[in-house]
Amino acid sequence: QAAAEGIECIIEGSEVVAQSPCVMQPGTVVSVKNLFYNIPARRNFLKGDHVELKHCIEEFQRVALAHPQIGFKMIHQDNDLFHFTPANVRQRIAAVLGGKANERLVPVEENTEIVDISGFVLKPEFAKKSRGDQYFFVNDRFIRSAYLNHAISAAFEGMIRPGLHPGYVLFLKVDPAAIDINIHPTKTEVKFEEEQSIYAVLRACVKHSLGQFNIMPLLDFERDSSMDPHYSLQGQTPKVPQIEVDADFNPFASGGYRPKQDLGSWSSLYVGLQAEEPGHSLEVESQEVTGTLFEEDAQESDQITVQIQNKFIVTTIKQGLIVVHQNFAHQRIIYERLLRTATLQEPASQQKLFAQHVELNALQALCAEQLEEALLSIGFDFELEQNTLALKAIPAGLSEDQAEKVVLAVLDDQMNDRPNEGFSSLDILARSLAAKMAIKSGQKLTVPEQRDLINELFACKEPDRLRRRCRTFIDRKSFSSGRCIADNAGRFCCANFIGLGRFRK
Structure with missing residues (x-):
């Protein structure tokens, strides 16, 4: 650090090619080019550019976390991805x-x-x-x-x-x-x-x-939370309240006391009023209503649906009895809807009155920049400035209070689950977004909501499957064959399906 100049060292193929003094700022600069130029077998196993860049960023972050007292800077294609100053x-x-x-x-x-x-x-x-x-x-x-x-x-x-x-x-x-x-x-x-x-x-x-730090919940049945002081008053010494009394106050002085007037009973308010004469009344002729604009009988359906454990919906179709997983079914509906809007290039979006700002880290910002075209095609509209994402519109069906949480979760899924089975980035994005927007297991649905879910499911191109080895519903034939619906918590076997049904894990 006390030297007047630095040293530039060029190494090619593990051999030092040149070493000469140079003018530079204090620190170390490492530039890597053509890393596996002489190892063709290793180059064949390299993934895409974004995957290899992700691996480089992960290693860079580990070194930066291990040495917080040193400043680090990472440049990719003339863009500063990270610039960490010395800190604690x-x-x-x-x-x-x-x-x-x-x-x-x-x-x-x-x-x-x-x-x-x-x-x-x-x-x-x-x-x-x-x-x-x-x-x-x-x-x-x-x-x-x-x-x-x-x-x-x-x-x-x-x-x-x-x-x-x-x-x-x-x-x-x-x-x-x-x-x-x-x-x-x-x-x-x-x-x-x-x-x-x-x-x-x-x-x-x-x-x-x-x-x-009061992260773990405590069980105290004698504690009254309403008596807790405000967080802004914690640590302060309570003060004795000051009471001021006017010793010269006399309630019986002139103008200070007025006796209560006797208003009488309530019937005195109607004294002097005359009843209306019969000749002044109005009569309006009206026809008797024999029906309604929308007949209630026409709205009723013969379809019977029953919700079990707020997770499965039992209903009947032409082939017989079926059991539908409400979360998987709704995921399939949203997935095909997003792909349809992206293919037709007519995304249904909800415009926001004011842009919602979402703070991202550098890796999430890089992922959002790579997925900008796919995000725009399914209904998002945003502007990315450094590490801040300004949401201007969100896809239809996504609530505004969950927009930030869903965007961060989708970006995390994209960073950790890259397409590796021939699926496009749009397909992976639609699957991830559908999983975040779908009805959750444990949510109670009304009978009309159950029927709408069943009807929308069978309007899909592939209503029976969400993904490989994951079915959205099972029919009566599956009960005897032991086929099952896969769930995040395990596999629910339907071999012992009796009556309305009971899934054994």
């Missing part, structure tokens, strides 16, 4: 995760003879289906450990729904002599000598932090 750990985590991550962090810290733990975990309400926001650092080295991840999940037990994963950025300081890093060629897996002790300390530490 909390500021660096908020810069990497983006958005309003600083409000979601819960500090964790514990020092023992075996391990020193520090860092942050995300609040339970921000748990995701993907594992993207999970970082373990042992002695400032990024690692993956399913065993330690299970300790975090055990600490969050009862606070997040099954299938969701908590986010965390934790730093562990362990004696290097008690670690074996030669487990995996990538050096991302380690073996601890006292693994069980570290598991117990980590689980207890995270659980203690969640309880210390």
Whole structure:
């Protein structure tokens, strides 16, 4: 750092080609070109440009999180993707995760003879289906450990729904002599000598932090929440109220007291009023109404529907009895509707009076830029400026209060589930958006809503399947063959379907 000039070193094929002094700012600049030029077998296994860029960004973020005291900058195609200035750990985590991550962090810290733990975990309400926001650092080295991840999940037990994963950025300081890093060629897996002790300390530490900062719900039946002081008054000393009394006040002084007047009974209000003469009354002739504009009998349908466990709808068709999964059926309806609007290039959108601003991190902003054409084709209208997404219109059927949550969830799905089976980005986007907009399992539907769902389902091109190995309904033939409807929580067998039906998991 004290040198007057820097050094430029050019390496090609593991050989130093040139090394000369140069003028530069303090720091290190690394430029990589034609990475696998002499390994054709490795080039054949490379994914698309966006997938390989995602892998580079992930590695860049890990190094930036491990060294918050150092500034980092990443440039891609002459565009600044990341520019991190030197900061503390909390500021660096908020810069990497983006958005309003600083409000979601819960500090964790514990020092023992075996391990020193520090860092942050995300609040339970921000748990995701993907594992993207999970970082373990042992002695400032990024690692993956399913065993330690299970300790975090055990600490969050009862606070997040099954299938969701908590986010965390934790730093562990362990004696290097008690670690074996030669487990995996990538050096991302380690073996601890006292693994069980570290598991117990980590689980207890995270659980203690969640309880210390009132994240974990408490059961106190004698506590009256209405008596709690306002959050703006917490920490302040209560003041004794001052009472002012006017000693010269006399209620019987002139003008200060008036006796109550006797208004009499209510019947005195009608004294002097005369009844109307019969000759002044008006008579209007009207015809007797024999029917209504829309006959109620015509609206009634012979179709019978029954909702079971607020999840399945039992109804009848020409072939017999069927059982419909309401969430999967609605996903199929929305999926085909989105593809139809995108194909016809006539998206049905809800224009917003004022643009809704959504804060994104750099990876989400890059994903939104790549999916701009697909998002516009299904009904979104937005402007992207740096890491802020200004929503001007949303697809029809999407409520405004869920727009921000759905957009962030769709972008996360796109970042973690890239098309790998020949599906286009529009198809993957439609599936992800349909899953977020569909009726959830556990939602009670009225009889007209049940009938509309059944009718819209059988108006689809492929009403029987949502995706591979996932059926939207089962018919009577499936009861004897043991076919089933797949669910997120498992598989529900219908071999013992009796009466209205009971699905055995």
